[in-house]
Amino acid sequence: MQLLVYSPQVTPRTKYIFNFIFREVLHCDFDFTSVANQFSAYQGPKFSYAENPLGGELFFKTAGLLAKNNIEKQHIAITDFGDERVPFAVENSALPFDIFAASFYFISRYEEYLPFTADDHLRLPAEASLQFELGLLKTPVIDQWSMILKNLLLSKLTNLHFGSRKFEFIPTIDVDRAYHFKSSGILKNTARFIRAIAKGDTERLSNIVNTGLQKKKDPFDTYQFLHQIHEKYGLAPIFFFLLSHKGDKKHDVNIHPNDELLQQLIKDTAKTAKIGIHPSYASNYHTTKLKEEKELLDALLEKNVDISRQHYLKLHLPKTYLQLIKAGINHDYTMGYASQVGFRAGTCTPFFWYDLQLEKQSHLKVHPFAVMDATLLNYLKLTPTQAINLINELIESVKMVNGSFYSLWHNESLSETGNWKGWKAVYEKMLASSVFS
Known part of the structure; x- marks a missing residue:
């Protein structure tokens, strides 16, 4: 059966990250509802994503990022999740952090819209990223979190289907x-030849000469x-x-x-x-x-x-x-x-x-x-x-x-x-x- 998600406010951010996690990563069909009575009456697999639960349903607490429509510096609470440090910590939720807000923050590159100290090429240095700070950069954390979410839903809900994908x-x-050297022209290669002699770079000299004489590949x-x-x-x-x-x-x-x-x-x-x-x-x-x-x-x-x-x-x-x-x-x-x-x-x-x-x-x-x-x-x-x-x-x-x-x-x-x-x-x-x- 189709998964139903209750959210009192389904924003473009919410639609985007849920579509990515459920349809692109997990291959699971779902729908939203903002009507509490419709959610309560639904007999299939379901969970809520809100500030507070409606009743005793499976509940994921929102950290608030997806409800906004502006770009501003976030005051991000950090918590432990297994052996990881994760952002957007929440309490009284199925997970100790807002997996949807954290995923959106990373995939939208939210922090790159904020002021940062650029490197020599005016790029955001990796070391300035939140993933690097938390030690999450070397793993595809959104995909990993999605798998954890999948296992959690399967343990709590029935009649829920997930597709598969291949590496x-x-x-x-x-x-x-x-x-x-090839296609560089005589003047440029002559200058290279002279610099190589001055530096005593015999390997470079050999490559210039042999490439020019077509004795070896460039x-x-x-x-x-x-x-x-x-x-x-x-x-x-x-x-x-x-x-x-x-x-x-x-x-x-x-x-x-x-x-x-x-x-x-x-x-x-x-x-x-x-x-x-x-x-x-x-x-x-x-x-x-x-x-x-x-x-x-x-x-x-x-x-x-x-x-x-x-x-x-x-x-x-x-x-x-x-x-x-x-x-x-x-x-x-x-x-x-x-x-x-x-x-x-x-x-x-x-x-x-x-x-x-x-x-x-x-x-x-x-x-x-x-x-x-x-x-x-x-x-x-x-x-x-x-x-x-x-x-x-x-x-x-x-x-x-x-x-x-x-x-x-x-x-x-x-x-x-x-x-x-x-x-x-x-x-x-x-x-x-x-x-x-």
């Missing part, structure tokens, strides 16, 4: 620089390896290409978007993988660039590309998502942190972005990633062995809830050059862990 792994690749040309390994494990990858022209000189260092080799690479990659736009660093302050870059990729592939991931993970809410929607993007893969692994929105399940300013669900679907190569090496300073262990922990946490595991890698981190020596094996072991239990 899936989606590898994603950001192509910031398609090639290191170090960043790892596309054949990627195709073969994705095919080996039966995975469907997504590639995001940076196509900036006269972008930010320091951060948009891609090959010219009209380069024939780059364009052919994109066309060839599109035969075996999904292709998305990687909006440039400069597109964050020159908004016309997003449109230009997307139109270039659309024309090249002769189709409308509607998936994206921000270069440098530059995500500013709600501005970035509003710009993406205006440009015709329907799926974004930026939701994750640079400095820490884990689940920025508290979930490993794709979700529709909730616009807190307009108080409504948008049609932009957010696909959160759990781990990025640069996070492991550059921020956490892990060895390949340490990285593999951490990745396995993340994968297991997603498998526990049958969620979606998204990884973010770069073509250059598979080059086995410089600081990336030994990291090709990390990628292959990550893929193997995702396929084999």
Whole structure:
């Protein structure tokens, strides 16, 4: 039978988070009622979500966040729940915290609408998030809480049905620089050659010379390896290409978007993988660039590309998502942190972005990633062995809830050059862990 939920005030926030938890995560059909008599007369599975219970029904106490329609700093009470510290503590409730308010706070990225001290790229640092403070960042807590809620409801209610879902792994690749030396031109490579001599960097010298003489592949040309390994494990990858022209000189260092080799690479990659736009660093302050870059990729592939991931993970809410929607993007893969692994929105399940300013669900679907190569090496300073262990922990946490595991890698981190020596094996072991239990 259908689950009935009594709530005296069914707000857009309430509808949004209940739909996500029950329909997207738990695959359970439900309906709301604000009529007490209708709820009391209902003979099927039911519970109330309010400030006070109607009678002796299964009751979840609201912390009040979902009843509001403004954005303001929250005074969040913290409590213990098992071995976790959780937000929005309540008393005299089936659970010691408001699972719905806590889930909404995380998935809406409520705290990112409030003032915060940004990092060098004007991003919210992972360390400033409530999940990091509570030690919840490395687990998809909304999915885990949903499973606990499911078990609680099954123990208290009868005739309640939940569907099932399967774990899936989606590898994603950001192509910031398609090639290191190839397609860079004589002047740029000569300058690199001189700098390498000055530094005594024999490996770099060898790569410049041998790539120029076509004795070996460009170090960043790892596309054949990627195709073969994705095919080996039966995975469907997504590639995001940076196509900036006269972008930010320091951060948009891609090959010219009209380069024939780059364009052919994109066309060839599109035969075996999904292709998305990687909006440039400069597109964050020159908004016309997003449109230009997307139109270039659309024309090249002769189709409308509607998936994206921000270069440098530059995500500013709600501005970035509003710009993406205006440009015709329907799926974004930026939701994750640079400095820490884990689940920025508290979930490993794709979700529709909730616009807190307009108080409504948008049609932009957010696909959160759990781990990025640069996070492991550059921020956490892990060895390949340490990285593999951490990745396995993340994968297991997603498998526990049958969620979606998204990884973010770069073509250059598979080059086995410089600081990336030994990291090709990390990628292959990550893929193997995702396929084999």
